[in-house]
Amino acid sequence: MRSTKRTRKRITMQNDAMKQGDQGYARTADALLRESQFERLVHAIKDYAIYLLDQEGHIVSWNTGAERFKGYAASEIIGRHFSCLYTEEDRNAGLPARALAIASEQGRYEVEGLRVRKDGSQFWASIVIDPVLDDKGVLIGYAKVARDLTEKKAAEQALFESEQRFRLLVHGIRDYAIYMLDPNGYVTDWNVGAKLIHGYHSDEITGRHFSCFYMQEDRDRGEPERSLAIALQQNTFQEEGWRVRKDGSRFWACIVIDPIYSETGKLIGFAKVTRDFTERRRAQEELDRQKDILSHTQKLEAIGRITGGVAHDFNNLLTIISSAADLLGIAGLTAEKRSKYVQIIADTAGRAALLTQQLLAFAREQPLHPEAFDIASRVQGLKHVIEMTVGAGVNVNVALPADLWPIHADASQFETAVLNLVINARDAMSAGGTLDIGARNATSLPSLHRDVGDAGIAGDFVALTIRDTGCGIAPALIDQIFEPFFTTKEVNKGTGLGLSQVYGFAKQSGGEVSVESEVGNGTSFTLYLPCAKAAIRSTTSKAIADTPKTVASTHVLLVEDNELVGEFAQTVLSEVGHYVTWVVDGEAALDVLETQRSRYDLVLSDVVMPGINGIELGKEIRRRWPDLRVVLSSGYSQALVHESDHGFEFLQKPYTLDRLLAVIR
Incomplete structure (x- = not known):
C-alpha cells in the first residue's frame, strides 16, 4: 500500500515537472519568435544604418541600411572595430572611444559629422549611440543608428552659400x-x-x-x-x-x-x-525751367509776330482813313467825291473791325452767339460763294450725308471759318485742282499733340472736312500754321489770320480742328463741332437789321465810361431825334433810374466799366425794373466770353450808325 502511494506521488511529481518544462519551452519559443521578427524588421530598414557593438566597440550585427550606404557586407564588417568607419583625423583624436564613453556615462551620444565608406569616400552622417543593458542593468554593448545626410547637408550648404552671396550682394x-x-x-x-x-x-x-x-x-x-x-x-x-x-x-x-x-x-x-533722386529731381526742375524759358521765348516771338502783323495791317488801314479824312477837308469838294471818301472811311473801318474779330477768334475771347443749325444746309447755301471764291479752275464737290447731326455753334463764325478754309485751299491750288467738302458724325475729338489738354474728349461731334489737291504743307510748318500772322504766302497775299480764326472758333466752340498734309499731294482740314441738344436754340442773340435812320424818338440812358465813345453815341442819337442821358458808370445809372425810371425806354450800357460791369448792371435792372429794355455793348469782354450775355441784347463794337439805330428801333 505504502509502495503504491509512493508510486502515485512520483508519477504526479513527474507530471508536474513535465508541465513546468512545457511552459518554459513555450516561453523560450515566443521570445525567439519575437527576436526573429525584430531582426527581420531591423534588417529591412534601408534608410538607416542600425547595428550593435559589443562593450569594446566591435561590430556584432549589421543591417541592410548599413550595408547600403557604408558599402560593407555583414561578413566583411562584423567583428571589426567601429572606428574603421571614422576619418583618420577623428581616430587620431580618439573620437570613437570618447563617443562610447559619453553614451555609457550620459545614456546617449548624438552628433553629426563626416564618416568613411568602404571605398574611402566620405559622407555626412547623423549618428546616435545608445548603451544596451541586460536585465540586471549591466552594460553588454551599444546600439548605433546612423543616417546619410550628404544630400541634405549639400542642400543646406548651397542655401547657406546662396544666402551669403545674396547678403554680400545686398550689403555691397x-x-x-x-x-x-x-x-x-x-x-x-x-x-x-x-x-x-x-x-x-x-x-x-x-x-x-x-x-x-x-x-x-x-x-x-x-x-x-x-x-x-x-x-x-x-x-x-x-x-x-x-x-x-x-x-x-x-x-x-x-x-x-x-x-x-x-x-x-x-x-x-x-x-x-x-x-x-535729389539730383534727378534737380535735373528735371532745371529741364522744366529751360522748357519754361523756351516756351516764354516762343510766346514772346509769337507776340512779336502778332504785334508786328497788327501794327502793319492797322497802319495800312489808318493810312487810308487818315488820307480820306484829309481829302474830306479840301474846300470845294464835290458831293460825289465827299460821298466816295466817306464810304472809303466806312469800308476801311469795317476791315479794321474784322481784323480785331479775327484776333479775338484766335485768342478764343470773342463773344459767340451759338445756335442749333444744320451743317449741310448751311454749306449748301454757301456753295455759290465758294465756287466764286475758288474760281473756274477749281472743281468743287460737296457731298454731305443726310443723317448729319445738328451742331451747336455760332452760325456766322462757322460760315467765316468755312470760307477761310476755302480761301486757304484756293491759294494752295494756283494751277487749279479739286476741292472736296464732306462731313460725318463723330463720337470723339482726335488726339492732337498740338493741344493735348483739349484733345481726346468723348462726345457727339460733326466733322466737316475740306480737302484740296494743292501744293501741301511742309511737315516742319504744320505746328505753326494756326499762329496769327504766320503765312507762307507772298507779302500782301494774306494776313495770316484765316486759319487762326478757324482754330480759335473751333476751340471756343468746344471742338477741334485737325490737319493732314503731304507736300505735292494736297491738304485736308477737318473741323469738329459739338452736336446740339434737341432743346438748344438760339436765345442769346437778337438779330439786328438795318433800319431807316428816322425812327420814333426814344429816351435812352447811355452808360459808357469811354469819353469818346460816349460823346459819339450821345451826339449821333441826338442828331436823329432821340433823347439821351449819358452817365459814366453803373452806380450812376442806378441812381438815375431810382428817381427817374419812368423817363427811359432803354438802357444802352458798355460791359467793361469800373465798379459794377454791364452784365451786373443789367441783372440789377432786370430785378428792380423787369419791363425796362437793356442792351449791352462791347468790343471785348471776358465776362461775355466766359459767362455769355445772359439773354440781354448785344451790340458789337465797333458799331455803325445803322447798327446803333437798329437797336433803338
Missing part, C-alpha cells in the same frame, strides 16, 4: 538703401547703401523706428504708419517724397516698401528700398 549695393523692418517698423538690417544715403551706421540705426527718416510734418500726419498699412493692404507701397538724413539735411527719395511673410503666411517684417 551702394546706390540703394536696402534694409529690413520688423512688423512694427523698427530697423533690423542695414546695408552700405543705406549708410551712404541716410548717414547712419548700422549700430546707430538698428532697433530704431524708420519714422526717423521722415520730415516732422509727415510724422505728425502719420505718414510712416500709413505707408506700412498701404503696403499690407496692396502688397506694396511706392512713393516719392522728402526724407531726412542723419545730419538733418533733406533729400528727394523714391521709396518702395514690400511686406515679407514666412512660409506659413505670418508677417515677419518689411523690405524697404530707398533711392536718392
Whole structure:
C-alpha cells in the first residue's frame, strides 16, 4: 500500500515537472519568435544604418541600411572595430572611444559629422549611440543608428552659400538703401547703401523706428504708419517724397516698401528700398525751367509776330482813313467825291473791325452767339460763294450725308471759318485742282499733340472736312500754321489770320480742328463741332437789321465810361431825334433810374466799366425794373466770353450808325 502511494506521488511529481518544462519551452519559443521578427524588421530598414557593438566597440550585427550606404557586407564588417568607419583625423583624436564613453556615462551620444565608406569616400552622417543593458542593468554593448545626410547637408550648404552671396550682394549695393523692418517698423538690417544715403551706421540705426527718416510734418500726419498699412493692404507701397538724413539735411527719395511673410503666411517684417533722386529731381526742375524759358521765348516771338502783323495791317488801314479824312477837308469838294471818301472811311473801318474779330477768334475771347443749325444746309447755301471764291479752275464737290447731326455753334463764325478754309485751299491750288467738302458724325475729338489738354474728349461731334489737291504743307510748318500772322504766302497775299480764326472758333466752340498734309499731294482740314441738344436754340442773340435812320424818338440812358465813345453815341442819337442821358458808370445809372425810371425806354450800357460791369448792371435792372429794355455793348469782354450775355441784347463794337439805330428801333 505504502509502495503504491509512493508510486502515485512520483508519477504526479513527474507530471508536474513535465508541465513546468512545457511552459518554459513555450516561453523560450515566443521570445525567439519575437527576436526573429525584430531582426527581420531591423534588417529591412534601408534608410538607416542600425547595428550593435559589443562593450569594446566591435561590430556584432549589421543591417541592410548599413550595408547600403557604408558599402560593407555583414561578413566583411562584423567583428571589426567601429572606428574603421571614422576619418583618420577623428581616430587620431580618439573620437570613437570618447563617443562610447559619453553614451555609457550620459545614456546617449548624438552628433553629426563626416564618416568613411568602404571605398574611402566620405559622407555626412547623423549618428546616435545608445548603451544596451541586460536585465540586471549591466552594460553588454551599444546600439548605433546612423543616417546619410550628404544630400541634405549639400542642400543646406548651397542655401547657406546662396544666402551669403545674396547678403554680400545686398550689403555691397551702394546706390540703394536696402534694409529690413520688423512688423512694427523698427530697423533690423542695414546695408552700405543705406549708410551712404541716410548717414547712419548700422549700430546707430538698428532697433530704431524708420519714422526717423521722415520730415516732422509727415510724422505728425502719420505718414510712416500709413505707408506700412498701404503696403499690407496692396502688397506694396511706392512713393516719392522728402526724407531726412542723419545730419538733418533733406533729400528727394523714391521709396518702395514690400511686406515679407514666412512660409506659413505670418508677417515677419518689411523690405524697404530707398533711392536718392535729389539730383534727378534737380535735373528735371532745371529741364522744366529751360522748357519754361523756351516756351516764354516762343510766346514772346509769337507776340512779336502778332504785334508786328497788327501794327502793319492797322497802319495800312489808318493810312487810308487818315488820307480820306484829309481829302474830306479840301474846300470845294464835290458831293460825289465827299460821298466816295466817306464810304472809303466806312469800308476801311469795317476791315479794321474784322481784323480785331479775327484776333479775338484766335485768342478764343470773342463773344459767340451759338445756335442749333444744320451743317449741310448751311454749306449748301454757301456753295455759290465758294465756287466764286475758288474760281473756274477749281472743281468743287460737296457731298454731305443726310443723317448729319445738328451742331451747336455760332452760325456766322462757322460760315467765316468755312470760307477761310476755302480761301486757304484756293491759294494752295494756283494751277487749279479739286476741292472736296464732306462731313460725318463723330463720337470723339482726335488726339492732337498740338493741344493735348483739349484733345481726346468723348462726345457727339460733326466733322466737316475740306480737302484740296494743292501744293501741301511742309511737315516742319504744320505746328505753326494756326499762329496769327504766320503765312507762307507772298507779302500782301494774306494776313495770316484765316486759319487762326478757324482754330480759335473751333476751340471756343468746344471742338477741334485737325490737319493732314503731304507736300505735292494736297491738304485736308477737318473741323469738329459739338452736336446740339434737341432743346438748344438760339436765345442769346437778337438779330439786328438795318433800319431807316428816322425812327420814333426814344429816351435812352447811355452808360459808357469811354469819353469818346460816349460823346459819339450821345451826339449821333441826338442828331436823329432821340433823347439821351449819358452817365459814366453803373452806380450812376442806378441812381438815375431810382428817381427817374419812368423817363427811359432803354438802357444802352458798355460791359467793361469800373465798379459794377454791364452784365451786373443789367441783372440789377432786370430785378428792380423787369419791363425796362437793356442792351449791352462791347468790343471785348471776358465776362461775355466766359459767362455769355445772359439773354440781354448785344451790340458789337465797333458799331455803325445803322447798327446803333437798329437797336433803338
